[in-house]
Amino acid sequence: MARDGAVSVEELLARREPGRSLEAPFYTSREVFDLDMKLIFHRHWIFVAVEAEIPEAGDYVTVEIGTTSVIVVRDDDMNVAAFHNVCRHRGARMLTEPSGVVGKIVCPYHQWTYELDGSLIHAEHMGAGFDRTCHSLKRVNVRSLAGLLYICLADEPPADFDALAEAMTPYLAPHRLAETKVAASIDLIEEGNWKLTMENNRECYHCATNHPELTVSLFEYGFGFAPDDADTDRAAAMEAYERICAEFETRWTREGVPFAEIDRLHGCATGFRTQRLAIDRAGESQTMDTRSACKRLLGSLSEPRLGGLSFWTQPNAWHHLMADHAVTFSAIPLSPDRTLVRTRWLVHRDAVEGVDYDVDNLTEVWRNTNEQDAALVAIGQKGVSSPAYVPGPYSPYTEGLVEKFCAWYVERLSSALSSTSAETAPRAL
Amino acid sequence: MARDGAVSVEELLARREPGRSLEAPFYTSREVFDLDMKLIFHRHWIFVAVEAEIPEAGDYVTVEIGTTSVIVVRDDDMNVAAFHNVCRHRGARMLTEPSGVVGKIVCPYHQWTYELDGSLIHAEHMGAGFDRTCHSLKRVNVRSLAGLLYICLADEPPADFDALAEAMTPYLAPHRLAETKVAASIDLIEEGNWKLTMENNRECYHCATNHPELTVSLFEYGFGFAPDDADTDRAAAMEAYERICAEFETRWTREGVPFAEIDRLHGCATGFRTQRLAIDRAGESQTMDTRSACKRLLGSLSEPRLGGLSFWTQPNAWHHLMADHAVTFSAIPLSPDRTLVRTRWLVHRDAVEGVDYDVDNLTEVWRNTNEQDAALVAIGQKGVSSPAYVPGPYSPYTEGLVEKFCAWYVERLSSALSSTSAETAPRAL
Amino acid sequence: MARDGAVSVEELLARREPGRSLEAPFYTSREVFDLDMKLIFHRHWIFVAVEAEIPEAGDYVTVEIGTTSVIVVRDDDMNVAAFHNVCRHRGARMLTEPSGVVGKIVCPYHQWTYELDGSLIHAEHMGAGFDRTCHSLKRVNVRSLAGLLYICLADEPPADFDALAEAMTPYLAPHRLAETKVAASIDLIEEGNWKLTMENNRECYHCATNHPELTVSLFEYGFGFAPDDADTDRAAAMEAYERICAEFETRWTREGVPFAEIDRLHGCATGFRTQRLAIDRAGESQTMDTRSACKRLLGSLSEPRLGGLSFWTQPNAWHHLMADHAVTFSAIPLSPDRTLVRTRWLVHRDAVEGVDYDVDNLTEVWRNTNEQDAALVAIGQKGVSSPAYVPGPYSPYTEGLVEKFCAWYVERLSSALSSTSAETAPRAL
Numbered sequence A, B, C: 001m002a003r004d005g006a007v008s009v010e011e012l013l014a015r016r017e018p019g020r021s022l023e024a025p026f027y028t029s030r031e032v033f034d035l036d037m038k039l040i041f042h043r044h045w046i047f048v049a050v051e052a053e054i055p056e057a058g059d060y061v062t063v064e065i066g067t068t069s070v071i072v073v074r075d076d077d078m079n080v081a082a083f084h085n086v087c088r089h090r091g092a093r094m095l096t097e098p099s100g101v102v103g104k105i106v107c108p109y110h111q112w113t114y115e116l117d118g119s120l121i122h123a124e125h126m127g128a129g130f131d132r133t134c135h136s137l138k139r140v141n142v143r144s145l146a147g148l149l150y151i152c153l154a155d156e157p158p159a160d161f162d163a164l165a166e167a168m169t170p171y172l173a174p175h176r177l178a179e180t181k182v183a184a185s186i187d188l189i190e191e192g193n194w195k196l197t198m199e200n201n202r203e204c205y206h207c208a209t210n211h212p213e214l215t216v217s218l219f220e221y222g223f224g225f226a227p228d229d230a231d232t233d234r235a236a237a238m239e240a241y242e243r244i245c246a247e248f249e250t251r252w253t254r255e256g257v258p259f260a261e262i263d264r265l266h267g268c269a270t271g272f273r274t275q276r277l278a279i280d281r282a283g284e285s286q287t288m289d290t291r292s293a294c295k296r297l298l299g300s301l302s303e304p305r306l307g308g309l310s311f312w313t314q315p316n317a318w319h320h321l322m323a324d325h326a327v328t329f330s331a332i333p334l335s336p337d338r339t340l341v342r343t344r345w346l347v348h349r350d351a352v353e354g355v356d357y358d359v360d361n362l363t364e365v366w367r368n369t370n371e372q373d374a375a376l377v378a379i380g381q382k383g384v385s386s387p388a389y390v391p392g393p394y395s396p397y398t399e400g401l402v403e404k405f406c407a408w409y410v411e412r413l414s415s416a417l418s419s420t421s422a423e424t425a426p427r428a429l
């Protein structure tokens, strides 16, 4: 690499041109990937699961971020706790299923046994001098935001999660996500860098041509159109859209659900954005017929025509909450050119499959949309891997949030790198 | 790597012993592979396709060299053009099929649309300040040599392609490759470094034992035999071979096809060699019965007993042109230990499958021969990967062209490295 | 890697805490793996095969250690010889099957032909100046220890193999392994570093819960139990165990088989340990019914109730010899996180399958036990790959031999590194 004058990551960050896609190494290099894992995914709040997956004491899910495996478990006090999935004896991974129920956490290797608060309560043959209290499971920070579970692998997580929680709770509360159940969950591996997954998510410039199912319910106008491109037909359509938005605002006000846009994507670790958006036609849900997919509405909502609350968090998640169901998405980097996208569909926990909802109908839009996006991310990765690739310009209209994502990323990585270089060195190789 | 005193590539090149196979890192190291891609495959003329694949305007093939993807297309003026397959917006790979037909090149991501001359003619939502003329597709140099298409990824390609074209056109012209069609095409991945593929191609020391199909038509004597090894039987056979060669020369002279050997494998970027060779038995074609595989002869040829014109180009191609059909081969490195060998069989464009030729019969010899060679390349790669491997001696008789290939490679890499080290550094990571 | 202050392997070795598992890079890093291959597996005596696999002249097996392939062959004088499986011409791997019979070793590429003593006897086309005597196959050191074949890839192998042979021959001799045949052989790939495979092998702390088949015949008390953990039941069981051991010692003395424990795991290159162990219930064999799996006993043994002679060699092998059969195991590193475990079951060479023994019955215990161990090694590897992993304490009772394995490894790698740094540099890249 150094042969022809390597450009350092610091230099690449410093010379990044706002308004353009990133230089190739950000999408392709192993060094940048390792930094992304260490400085972004190990130091920020990462959306990984929903409370609805672990309703009872002992219910757990395991979550993998890089080579780190974390147990997220409902403990005996009904709180959500998180621990590194690493035995304190010889380090074995203890829980190997994606989810399950346990009374205690027992390592399968030599049966060291831990309580759900992480304390070691049994370790045979260790002799008199052995102190069990020094061998508790290592805790991981975990926070529930109205039922959405975020973990932070750093010892000192960003403090601004409180500000996020304060701002977002009123928006999320009416949907009562903690009282839902997971009706469906799909893992999809996209053949591209996680930042291409996120950039793809942050714009709808590509929707009209690529997402036939999604655009039944979605007004792409909501994502910014160039005024000079607007022809007469489009001008009329946009005017109609404005009228519909006004109707939705009246309804939101009547139902008491907050809808003011919040955009804190700049200058903070836990960047986020929310927007309540109108839905086309019947106006109820992101489904093929734009009507509710679940008869039982979320929480105590009674008005199905609420449109959708979209909520995006940096670095890796987005969520759409409607009156009848919610869809949550997380992107987890697997390698410089592979990313896991996990999608969960949530319905009221008392809704009955086959009676209140049909899984195929519930998932049809995003199942297809995700696969279409995966194909776009894959051609994006292939393209930026070419030596001929140079960063191109984002549309100032339809790609504003892509630029905000990149700006946040560059800002966070730069600041982490400058603080890291001052640290003394941890372990390596 | 540096732990026990790494030897630099420069040092390995400098100490290379003529007449012996290369040291192991040339076949196994990632660093050498990256240099091979950058300094050999991105700076020389690379055979990638034939005109016969893209006869009509809008016909295209995509070609991948490393992570570079190139569109080779017949443009609206019926010329062959080549472009990087990278959208100037956010870099997506645009054409994802190996071949097809297009009116314009439309990026599937956000529909930026390019003419077949590379100019951007449509890009929505980019606003008033956006200058389309700055966002044309990047051109790639492309040359047709009597229907054989070579590209060069460097901005300034080696100038000596002209000399090659001048020398070779008279030899190739009678076969009129531009007026052929591709009757069959097979991709084979060899489990070895591309230089082992090329070395294997440049000798016939291994033919007698390994290629039962090929040696039906091929005189291995043509590739150099050690005189002191010749026993009485072999001496008689070689004498017979000389007589047959003389007969072929008479015929070539009568038909007006040039046959003087040309060997420019030294001291030039675009090294090549040609030789018109007798064919055994019926003398017509590299087939199992040594007779023409296609009734319709190429161009306006009427004499089927023309033997075969062999034409080799550095770094990655070889071709055999007979009266009835031609076979072209290209080797494209995939990784230090994997190489794609693409073989195409060409017949007169008016020949009718099932009437004039049978694909199985046409391809039988090289289909089998390629697979046999792939097995040899694979054991070669395994062997040179052993720490016990040391370069061994080439036969001065049967491996002269292997030595010439290695000498050309060492010369080109050395000269590229010395000129590169003087450059200022491009981008890296 | 160097970004955040890389810790060198030397430093990791120096700071290793006795009594705890190794730091993560020893199990996960490519650099350590390369050093393990070079300094451990290329400089020590490695168990690779048994004489029983090559009873006749010309019988061979091929053995792969990293990228090195070795031919182990019974030569024309009925001695065991070993050669690098690399042709001296252009380096091809010559014998590609795991085993077979040859008269001479003929390279498939250009038919260079070698005698079973490694001398080159035929190489066509090489001309008058070519000296065949300079192109013999490269020899590899090989030693038979009572039928167990060890090779050493270094030019100067550790001299202490003689001491091993002197000590162990009396123990092994009664089982006459050279007069056995391989009744079954299974290759299993464990998804973990080779040292995790070895650590797993060196303790039985995990046996009670994980090995239902093995613990039918095996007394886990033999591997060390914590006294303070002993409850009344266990104390009674251990007392019973002591009585049974005394009975076995009487029998071993009567049969004239040595049984004193030898433990030379410290301060020597060719570390080893042996112990003759009682077998539970019928006391005969590591089978599901603890009775002999083969009616024909090994050598001239007539007493089936001999328990089992266990024999462990550093770095990579273990063996269990009973009256009726023997099982040998070798572990060969494939990559930092993959290890080949090869298991062979040996019976008297005159035993008849279906009459004297049944392969399923013979292999049932270790077939299952190996798969159980593979699962444990895999969760071990996953766990130590987490950034949250820290070395944990070994049990002073049940994991003493794990500590001895690690201590030997650290000692050998440290001493090799300090001697290597003084050397001049061999080839690199």
Ligand code: FES
Pocket (backbone or CB within 6 Å): A087, A088, A089, A090, A091, A092, A107, A108, A109, A110, A111, A112
């Ligand atoms: S590794 Fe968990 S109990 Fe031993």
Ligand code: FES
Pocket (backbone or CB within 6 Å): B087, B088, B089, B090, B091, B092, B107, B108, B109, B110, B111, B112
């Ligand atoms: S990447 Fe091609 S149009 Fe956007």
Ligand code: FES
Pocket (backbone or CB within 6 Å): C087, C088, C089, C090, C091, C092, C107, C108, C109, C110, C111, C112
């Ligand atoms: S490589 Fe073995 S004979 Fe040529």
Ligand SMILES: [Fe+3]
Pocket (backbone or CB within 6 Å): A200, A201, A206, A207, A211, A369, A373
């Ligand atoms: Fe999309």
Ligand SMILES: [Fe+3]
Pocket (backbone or CB within 6 Å): B200, B201, B206, B207, B211, B369, B373
């Ligand atoms: Fe060949």
Ligand SMILES: [Fe+3]
Pocket (backbone or CB within 6 Å): C200, C201, C206, C207, C211, C369, C373
């Ligand atoms: Fe075990």
